[in-house]
Amino acid sequence: MNSPHEKAVQEILYGHRCAMRLKLRLDDPMADYGSVSSYDLAKSIVQCFSNAISVLSDQPKSEEDQSSDLSSRDSSPLPQIRSPSKKRKIQSTNSSENWRDDSPDPIYYDGFLWRKYGQKTIKKSDHQRSYYRCSYNIDHNCRARKHEQKIKDNPPVYRTTYIGQHTCKINHKQDPIFTAVQDPVDDLKSGRMIQFGKDLDQEKESHSSGFSSSVKHEEDIIKEKTMEPYREITGDGQDCQYVMESSISPSSSYPLPSSSGTESVFYDSDLLLDNFDSWDCYDQFDFGLQ
DNA sequence: CTAATTTGACCCGC
DNA sequence: GCGGGTCAAATTAG
Numbered sequence: 161m162n163s164p165h166e167k168a169v170q171e172i173l174y175g176h177r178c179a180m181r182l183k184l185r186l187d188d189p190m191a192d193y194g195s196v197s198s199y200d201l202a203k204s205i206v207q208c209f210s211n212a213i214s215v216l217s218d219q220p221k222s223e224e225d226q227s228s229d230l231s232s233r234d235s236s237p238l239p240q241i242r243s244p245s246k247k248r249k250i251q252s253t254n255s256s257e258n259w260r261d262d263s264p265d266p267i268y269y270d271g272f273l274w275r276k277y278g279q280k281t282i283k284k285s286d287h288q289r290s291y292y293r294c295s296y297n298i299d300h301n302c303r304a305r306k307h308e309q310k311i312k313d314n315p316p317v318y319r320t321t322y323i324g325q326h327t328c329k330i331n332h333k334q335d336p337i338f339t340a341v342q343d344p345v346d347d348l349k350s351g352r353m354i355q356f357g358k359d360l361d362q363e364k365e366s367h368s369s370g371f372s373s374s375v376k377h378e379e380d381i382i383k384e385k386t387m388e389p390y391r392e393i394t395g396d397g398q399d400c401q402y403v404m405e406s407s408i409s410p411s412s413s414y415p416l417p418s419s420s421g422t423e424s425v426f427y428d429s430d431l432l433l434d435n436f437d438s439w440d441c442y443d444q445f446d447f448g449l450q
Numbered sequence: 451c452t453a454a455t456t457t458g459a460c461c462c463g464c
Numbered sequence: 465g466c467g468g469g470t471c472a473a474a475t476t477a478g
Contacts, residue, residue: 276455278470291469295454307469 168212175208210262260321262311272326274306282309296328303327 182201273295282289287310294302304326311319 275453277472279456280468280470283467289468293470305469 171208171212175205175212178204178208260319262317262319272304272328285309285311286313287311294326294328300328 178201182198182205185198185201274292275295275297276290276292278291280289280291289307289309291307292305294300294304296302297304303324305323306320307323308318308320311317
């Protein structure tokens with residue numbers, strides 16, 4: 161098993177390669193790049209950096225990590241089912257229902273609509289934790305929740321912990337309004353998907369004081385980060401098919417969790433193979449995606 | 451006016 | 465008793 165450092169390096173290198181490939185595409189959009197879309201590449205880049213940050217920030221494991229590591233709680237016995245009385249809910253104990261994701265960017269669209277219902281200052285942490293539940297919590301009795309907290313400043317790392325499964329069966333990825341803007345190339349052109357280089361102060365401001373509006377804007381940011389682990393790129397020309405799309409059932413609304421959120425290291429060879437020889441031409445590049 | 455967010459209070463597990 | 469999760473009234477935004 162690789163050391164965390166090696167793992168992080170691998171992630172960064174992989175992201176670097178994907179970024180170079182994306183650069184190639186932007187330079188020559190008319191060329192044939194096979195079945196892998198720019199959207200896939202961009203997502204892979206984001207995921208690689210997230211994974212690298214996650215790996216580094218998790219070593220050694222901090223107290224905060226331990227306290228928020230839901231996976232570690234999953235071995236506990238099932239709690240008694242209580243009446244739906246208020247306060248202090250039972251933590252979901254099915255490991256498949258709990259998972260977390262570390263990201264340098266707190267604003268990403270995960271296919272669902274969330275409503276903020278609370279915010280708390282967490283001891284041992286300089287940052288507040290925000291609590292969200294599925295917007296269809298009432299209408300569809302959807303129990304899905306998540307909380308998000310900035311766990312690291314430099315570089316910024318936002319940890320989102322998902323709890324419970326969506327029973328609302330509503331994934332806005334399927335809404336006409338979203339499918340209308342779903343063209344990955346268009347997303348890239350409009351700069352709505354990737355936010356590399358976003359001003360950190362602006363980021364911080366939007367997250368702390370104006371985060372509510374940011375959440376609403378998630379709908380405009382087509383980033384299916386949540387479904388990332390399930391991504392499949394088929395060889396028959398289909399771009400970026402999600403298992404999610406065909407399995408929005410209550411039992412599989414979430415991708416399989418990785419206990420730390422850092423172990424979902426997958427290298428999609430399909431993303432890297434074509435035009436491999438061209439990489440060396442790009443010692444430097446910039447992401448003009450904004 | 452309606453819907454979403456904010457925030458202090460409440461509740462519960464440890 | 466403390467800390468974290470949730471509620472719900474008040475506030476804000478659209």
